[in-house]
Amino acid sequence: MRLSDINVIRELLGRHGFRFSKALGQNFLINPSVCPRMAEMGGAAPGVGVLEIGPGIGVLTVELAQRADKVVAVELDDRLLPVLAETLADYPNAKVIHGDAMKLDLGQIIAEEFAGLDVAICANLPYYITSPIIMKLLEDKLPVRSITVMVQKEAADRICAAPGTRESGALSLGVSYYADPEILFKVSRGSFMPAPNVDSAVIRLNVRPPQYAPRSEKQLFGLIKAAFGQRRKTLMNALSSKALPKDVLAAAMAEVGLSPTARAEELTMDQFVRLSDALPEGCVAPR
Ligand code: SAM
DSSP states (O other): OOTTOHHHHHHHHHHTTOOOOTTTTOOEEOOTTHHHHHHHHTTOOTTEEEEEEOOTTTHHHHHHHHHSSEEEEEEOOGGGHHHHHHHTTTOTTEEEEESOTTTSOHHHHHHHHOTTSEEEEEEEOOGGGHHHHHHHHHHTTOSOSEEEEEEEHHHHHHHTOOTTSTTOOHHHHHHHHHEEEEEEEEEOGGGEESOOSSOEEEEEEEEOOOSOOOSOHHHHHHHHHHHHHTTTSBHHHHHOOSSSOHHHHHHHHHHHTOOTTOBGGGOOHHHHHHHHHHSOTTOOOOO
16 A cells, blocks of 8 residues: 555545544655655664654554564554554554553553664654654653654754754753754655645654763753743843842852853853752752
């Protein structure tokens, strides 16, 4: 079955009485060149288990299953389960788990399903959860070598932005703590059905051990979120609060060698780590 062929998709979905849900970010791939490339560049290969999020009708799942030892795909929409049972019937190494990728214990799924295999994550993500799911995948410290995902082009630029640039922010800093991100290739909006209003890109996060050892990761990420939450303000104005009086903040910034007028986007990750460590524990909460 050619799952990127519009006529095949229409016939299949019509037979199952399926209608696209905008709320679940359902834009299915119809460009036949994208999924093979994603599967290859996402590391699907012998000896590898791949976790997919949001298989839709299985267009990427079959490409992953043709290359990897095993694929486990988590799909939230139960209307797609009978469709997937049909499209994946010839792939005994592909398994579908019904559930919400934001709520499931993905570490447990990996431990149970991929024993003895290297693990990669590969997905055309539902756009409404792009940032939280990427941060969850990283913060859960899953034993994966890479996370290869399709996201909106603008999100790709923000995730892969270098520190100090206009696009950099809490997301790019958070990602860079756990992984080296790269944009692999762009995908036009016409490659999807229904077509979204914006173009997309496939990015790969090459996961590695964190290069910093903050006293508290929670405080560090709280600080970064609070600082970028009001990125036009100076850190002094963005961060000071009842729990963090100006004089305490000023002393910590001076200890790290930061100017009293510094703004979030001027700081490197190293400076954020040192500032977080210089502040009293539990004094920063994102607004
Ligand atoms: N992989 C398919 C493709 O490339 O054509 C579908 C991708 S579509 C952009 C996103 C998929 O994620 C949909 O199938 C949607 O139902 C599913 N989805 C949405 N929210 C989800 C969640 N929280 N957990 C798991 N799957 C979800």
